Amino acid sequence: MILTASFPSADTPPAITLAHYRALITGVAHAGLDAALFVRSPGPATPMLDGAPLIAALASVPVGIGLGASVPLDHTEPFHLARAFAAIDRLTGGRSAVIVDLTAGVERAAQFGHVAPPDDPDARAVECLETTAKLWDSWEDDAILVDRPGGLFTNPDRIHRINHEGMYFTVRGPLNAPRPLQGWPVIIVPVASAESRSFAAQFADVALIAPTTRDAAQSACAAIREQVAGHGRRLQAIRILVDLVPILGATTAEAQRRADAIGQHGSALQFVGTPSQLRTMMREWDAVGACDGFNLLPHDPPVDFGLLATLPHTPDAAGMTLRDRLRLPRPVNRYAA
Amino acid sequence: MKLGWLMSPAGNHPAAWLHSRAALHGANDFAHYVKLVRKAEAAKFDFVFQADAAGARDGNMAALSRAPRFMNIWEPLSLLSALVGVTEKIGLAGTMSTSYYEPYNLARQYASLDHLSGGRAGWNVVTSAHPAGGYNFGRDGLEDHALRYERAREFVEICFGLWDSWDDDAFTLDRESGVYFDLDKMHYLRHKGTFFSVRGPLNIARAPQGRPVIIQAGGSEAGKELAAETAEVIFTRDASLEHARAFYADVKGRMARFGRAPDHLKIMAGLTTIVGRTAGEAEEKFDELQSMIHPVVGLEVLSEDLEGIDLSDLPLDQPIPRARIPATANRHKQFFDQIIRLIDEEHLTLRQLYLRYGAARGGDVIRGTASQVADYMEASFRGGVADGFMLAFSLVPDGLDDFIALVVPELQRRGLFRTEYEGTTLREHLGLLRPTSRYQATGASHLAAD
Structure with a gap:
């Protein structure tokens, strides 16, 4: 079972320091989770750090978990996206994930007003990611030779122009950086609409869904998997995680007291109980194939992850890529012979 | 005297990676960078710097596969952010192009870096000067020089505005009253210009430094004007002392027109050095590299x-x-x-x-003993040529190690370079003021008038 954590809260002083986020992800790692996901969107008035520099800054924290950051595909250039994540994937030792942000809107467009808003933001997003992936492939895995006797740093036959000419982008390439360690970073797609479901079916390694019941989760998973198959992808190529707000306590009563104080925010599925009750619930969902895991959205990360850490779990291990950890295939390079 | 290091994993000599003393896989190894940057920090350098180019050079592959200097580059903001986590004080500066980024995205990313680093960010504003970049952004090669500078000016102006979106004390986070931020302390930019229209506000709190330290390197007329108006550091690289002195006087002389004091701009001369225990040893090291081109x-x-x-x-x-x-x-x-x-x-x-x-892209490679190199630096520093130096080393790690072991103590002995950081932000290292928000500046004069 895969477990990730997302932190939807705002980033404001005085907590907007590296020490704060370092403690946050250390807690995630100690709780036995697989990745910390920073969903940070430009545009809304909620103050937020940009996710990409944030996870880069966390690269040196001694944990083995994956690190994800959202990227707005309606206002990102493929070349920028490809190089930032080629760097971040290498800096993190292959633990990076791109969280696809498809929430284009009027609010965001106002910050980029000179650019004609894409008539079809979803088509732009598809082309943006496709172009980015071509750039990641533009260096084959063995492009760097560092052959001193031969005087060759790179093998010119292993570096390719992509010559992409599409509706929204014209990009020649090659990228000015080697292929990410994972081939491509893990691609995570939050599913909130028919468009994002279709996007996920086509590209996602990990889809995040937000059903409120187990039956709804089962049917949402089935719908995604059917579309995945329609794109000629293997069903094992995608992991589907359910958003879950855990409100934990050492006892059921304590958890309930916390839940009463917090109240219901938003529509996400909530779980109120002890850590072992949560684990039982997760196993039940897993047993009926309702999902491959959960994306936890804690109200109070230190409290909830501290409690989760009391459950027996495999200790956080370094030296593994996020793809390995999630047992996801490494993308085949389209340019490799 | 201010010192920055133009980071290079093997050295800035075109044959450096071939040398047996360079780290063979250093270019793509973050651990290698960590070691180097920690040395620069221990030596109290003002900042390290990551240069950039917006596209891979792939024209002459026969040459580039032997020296892939603009093919294999860390994306600067990602590298600098990662370095935040392994350093405490040293400034972290890098290049980002006004020709291919969006002001809103760039402003947000640099504000993020400045927050995460506790005020150590510097932005080298460039317009990008190679057609390889354009081909990756739907352009037909390189745009006209004047057009690039016009766009750069507007771009920087927008970033300055966005960085002032929130007053320093805007986020009150007052649980009792339930007030998260003070509405009067949030400002819309509402910029509509030739190249951009950006409404604002930026969705991040004002940065610890107000804004990152602004760096420029252009030597053209348009570049000098832009620098005099907005730059806080400029990189120069003039092999002739006479030209360099004239440039220094020229740029600093223009600042008064923009209401700025000359001291609020640091001119840092590019300096590539090879230090030896003897002058002969330095020459030998240089000749060895030259023979490998x-x-x-x-x-x-x-x-x-x-x-x-x-x-x-x-x-x-x-x-x-x-x-x-x-x-x-x-x-x-x-x-x-x-x-x-x-x-x-x-x-x-x-x-x-x-x-x-x-050997050093046009710059002289200053070779000699520690005291000869220090003499050269002191003469430039005292002679109206430079306020500091952007250091580059022909071979790394040796060049960096030798400079730190031999030249830095000599500069310190002469009272030219610090022995401890004066503060924690890049602005404090460089002796630059923290800019007052344009909105608070207005408020202050209003109060004064009362």
């Missing part, structure tokens, strides 16, 4: 800064025929002018020219 690499380095002209048919032991040289530069004017000066003043053969120019 492959001719196709030497010609490529020249061709790059001569607007990409083909030199491959020319005999190496004669000068370049003047007729082959383009009349004007649209890429890097400074580099171009430097080559022209070498051709006109020193009458070098093609081989001599690429060795002379290629």
